[in-house]
Amino acid sequence: MSDAAVLPSGGGVMARRGGLLLAALVAVVAVMLLAGARYGLLLAVGLGFGIVLEGLRFGFAGPWRRMILFREPAGVLAQLLSIALVTIVAIPLIAARPGEITGAQAPISFAMIGGAFVFGACMQIVLGCGSGTLVNAGSGNPVSLLALPFFAIGSFAGAYHLIWWTNLGALPILSFQGLSGTVMTLVLLALAAALFFFLGKKGSRALPRRYVIAAVLLAVLALANLAIAGQPWGVVYGLGLWAAKGVSALGGDLSGSAFFSAPGSMDRLQSSILTDYTSLTDIGIIAGAFLVAAWRRGALSSPLPSYPARAWVATVVAGLLLGYSSRLAFGCNVGAFFSGIATGSFHGWAWFIAAFGGAFVGIKIRPLVGLEAK
Numbered sequence: 420m421s422d423a424a425v426l427p428s429g430g431g432v433m434a435r436r437g438g439l440l441l442a443a444l445v446a447v448v449a450v451m452l453l454a455g456a457r458y459g460l461l462l463a464v465g466l467g468f469g470i471v472l473e474g475l476r477f478g479f480a481g482p483w484r485r486m487i488l489f490r491e492p493a494g495v496l497a498q499l500l501s502i503a504l505v506t507i508v509a510i511p512l513i514a515a516r517p518g519e520i521t522g523a524q525a526p527i528s529f530a531m532i533g534g535a536f537v538f539g540a541c542m543q544i545v546l547g548c549g550s551g552t553l554v555n556a557g558s559g560n561p562v563s564l565l566a567l568p569f570f571a572i573g574s575f576a577g578a579y580h581l582i583w584w585t586n587l588g589a590l591p592i593l594s595f596q597g598l599s600g601t602v603m604t605l606v607l608l609a610l611a612a613a614l615f616f617f618l619g620k621k622g623s624r625a626l627p628r629r630y631v632i633a634a635v636l637l638a639v640l641a642l643a644n645l646a647i648a649g650q651p652w653g654v655v656y657g658l659g660l661w662a663a664k665g666v667s668a669l670g671g672d673l674s675g676s677a678f679f680s681a682p683g684s685m686d687r688l689q690s691s692i693l694t695d696y697t698s699l700t701d702i703g704i705i706a707g708a709f710l711v712a713a714w715r716r717g718a719l720s721s722p723l724p725s726y727p728a729r730a731w732v733a734t735v736v737a738g739l740l741l742g743y744s745s746r747l748a749f750g751c752n753v754g755a756f757f758s759g760i761a762t763g764s765f766h767g768w769a770w771f772i773a774a775f776g777g778a779f780v781g782i783k784i785r786p787l788v789g790l791e792a793k
Contacts, residue, residue: 439710446706454693460647461696465703466710467640468652472554473708477633479548479752483539483778492619496612497630498757503608504638505761509645510601513762522762523651525749527769528589534577534747535755535770539777541737541744542752544785549654549751552741553701557708561723562790565731566738567658573742574659575666582677584747593765600763607768608760641761648696651758654704655745657697663688726789733788748774 443466451459472478482494513522525531542548545566547555552570555563595603616624626634644652663679667688673679679688692698745751748770750759756774759767785791 436714439713443706443710450693450699454691457647458693458696458699461644461699462703464640464644464647465700466707467643467703468550468637468700469554469557469704469707469709470711471633471636471640471707472550472704473558473711475629475633475636477630477637478551478554479756480542480546480551480778483775484543484546484782486615486619487779487782489623490618490620491623492615493623493626493630495615496624497626497634499608499612499615500626500631501634501637501641502757502761503605504635505641505645505757506601506604506608506763508642509651509761510595510604510763511598512645514597514600520645520649521651522594522764523653523750523754523758523767524592524594524762524764525755525759525766526585526589526592527766528585528587530584530587530747531589531749531766532769532773534744534749535773536777536780537740537744538748538751539774540781540784541741541777542774543778543781544737544788544790545734545741546785546790548753549658549741549745550704550753552738553654553704554708557705558712559709562734565734566741569735569738570742571658571662573739573744574655574746575662575742576739577743577746578656578659578663578678579673579676581746595763595765604760604763611771641758644696644700645762650696651754651762652700653697653750653754653758654701655697655742655751655754657695657699657701658742659746660687660695660698661692664692730789733784733790 447459447463447466449459450462477497478494479498482491482498485491486495509522513520538548542551545552545562547560547563547566549570552563552567556567594600641652644650663673663684667673673688678684687695741751745755749755749766750770752774755767755770757767759770761767
């Protein structure tokens with residue numbers, strides 16, 4: 420639908436778009452005044468993520484699906500390119516400023532691998548990973564709007580049980596560090612890209628211009644997130660925190676969870692959501708996607724898909740499992756795959772392999788539950 424079909428005049432279109440930009444600027448300034456400059460900047464980074472992901476139609480679940488079904492590797496190659504660009508700066512930066520800047524480090528365990536596999540399957544069922552669910556919800560997608568609150572609940576439940584799962588056994592944290600770690604990570608990324616390129620269908624291997632632009636912009640934003648917050652871009656923790664705050668507000672006792680009773684988690688539960696780095700970028704992603712969708716269409720109203728009841732039930736279940744499994748896997752496509760690999764964590768590679776395997780299963784399940792478009 421064109422803008423002309425939504426609004427009667429070009430002046431009206433410009434006024435609406437100007438209002439959207441002004442609202443975003445006001446929100447960033449308000450957070451700066453209420454919480455501090457660092458937090459306002461992180462909201463701006465989150466807005467950037469949402470604008471890039473929605474504006475350039477760049478994601479994670481869709482490209483994986485196209486690679487598996489149609490052997491079209493361009494989207495996956497663009498993801499690997501963006502990770503490589505971050506790697507070049509991030510691993511040396513972490514080595515130069517230890518303690519001040521941290522990577523997305525996590526141990527490998529059966530629970531982590533199983534969680535990644537389940538996440539890979541469920542993100543194909545709802546066609547949205549962590550960032551994808553936020554973007555799709557912000558742009559008005561009904562499936563993601565339903566999945567998102569259950570994603571948050573699942574993330575809370577997974578965090579509540581996380582220590583129990585990790586106590587079942589895990590390898591020590593393994594990571595690539597310094598110059599040698601940077602080189603090794605880039606070599607592995609090049610090998611992965613070569614594999615996808617080789618498996619891809621001829622004629623579909625070239626990266627569209629928008630993918631290259633998106634990969635570069637995401638890398639810049641991810642590095643900005645790392646420099647401002649002192650930690651990599653993540654998604655899942657913020658969603659679980661929102662649900663935990665809701666439970667606490669309703670009088671729930673979280674002292675029985677080793678995760679939420681830890682000093683750091685208790686501080687975040689008792690502090691404003693405007694001072695939690697991941698929450699701010701999550702909010703920014705939703706708002707950025709909303710801005711792009713409203714800029715394009717003038718409204719977010721879209722007809723409700725004619726899915727059967729079992730499809731909506733599957734969406735709820737998949738949303739819960741997305742949240743729960745991503746906590747066991749120490750992140751989603753952003754926190755584990757993108758940021759994990761880019762900051763040298765070996766678990767990011769294990770996550771990638773397990774989640775990609777799960778994606779094959781999710782693609783098979785999606786039509787069975789009635790979520791394929793008619």
